[in-house]
Amino acid sequence: MIGAGVTGLASARAIAECGQSVCVLERHPRPGMDTSTHNSGVIHAGMYYPAGTLKARLCVEGRRLLYEFCARQGVPHRKSGKLIVAHDEGERQQLEALKARGDANGVEGLEIVDREFIVEREPAVDAPVALWSPETGIVNAEELAKALLRSATDAGAIFLPGTKLVGADRQSDGMVLRTEREQIHARVVVNAAGLYADDVSRMLGGETFTIYPCRGEYVELAPSKRSIVNGLVYPLPHQHSLGVHIVKTMNDDVWLGPTACFQERKF
Numbered sequence: 001m002i003g004a005g006v007t008g009l010a011s012a013r014a015i016a017e018c019g020q021s022v023c024v025l026e027r028h029p030r031p032g033m034d035t036s037t038h039n040s041g042v043i044h045a046g047m048y049y050p051a052g053t054l055k056a057r058l059c060v061e062g063r064r065l066l067y068e069f070c071a072r073q074g075v076p077h078r079k080s081g082k083l084i085v086a087h088d089e090g091e092r093q094q095l096e097a098l099k100a101r102g103d104a105n106g107v108e109g110l111e112i113v114d115r116e117f118i119v120e121r122e123p124a125v126d127a128p129v130a131l132w133s134p135e136t137g138i139v140n141a142e143e144l145a146k147a148l149l150r151s152a153t154d155a156g157a158i159f160l161p162g163t164k165l166v167g168a169d170r171q172s173d174g175m176v177l178r179t180e181r182e183q184i185h186a187r188v189v190v191n192a193a194g195l196y197a198d199d200v201s202r203m204l205g206g207e208t209f210t211i212y213p214c215r216g217e218y219v220e221l222a223p224s225k226r227s228i229v230n231g232l233v234y235p236l237p238h239q240h241s242l243g244v245h246i247v248k249t250m251n252d253d254v255w256l257g258p259t260a261c262f263q264e265r266k267f
Contacts, residue, residue, distance in 0.1 A: 022157040041250070114129060140249075
């Protein structure tokens, strides 16, 4: 397994639980130090994606499984719910379309709500109408990564931190992976390198594709302003993003963001 983000660790855990030997290579000293922990930490309900798509199915199923995993492993999380707010009544139709998509995906409890409901949950939010998603939540992403690592190693997976893949050679019975200090023979290699998955794919002789890095920046409200929001407040989604939103984290910090700026380099 190349990469110890949440995808790599969850995959390693599942494979190890099937009785297969698994080795997880991670270039950083700890798991989840890239995109897995550099985000809003939101557990999405699944209303954004077209019905019938793999992403829609996995989001809904994954959300249910994630809540179960967090409860079982003691990962800090909260089913806080989310308001997707309209600026005016003219956006009601878009909210209704989003609700219909969520209903088709099997998202539970979606509801179009009025100003009274909005103010009751979020007194500082001024909106005439919103979509309420009670199944949306928040998780401490760093603690999630740690729990996934624990469960993967408990199942028998081997974790190699500070181990950067530098090359690979195909053989008839698998591949030989070269790191900066050793060689590892693997029958199957799973590319879970996240932002660097395109580089790893080329190194492995796999599919050629390019990841265009997009940087998101947040602002954190002063501690004295933390009471301005109780949970998650989103705008209607844009064509290429979910929009700048406001999040109360598991530490009760309040973040506003992210922006979306494409970068020429990944670092």
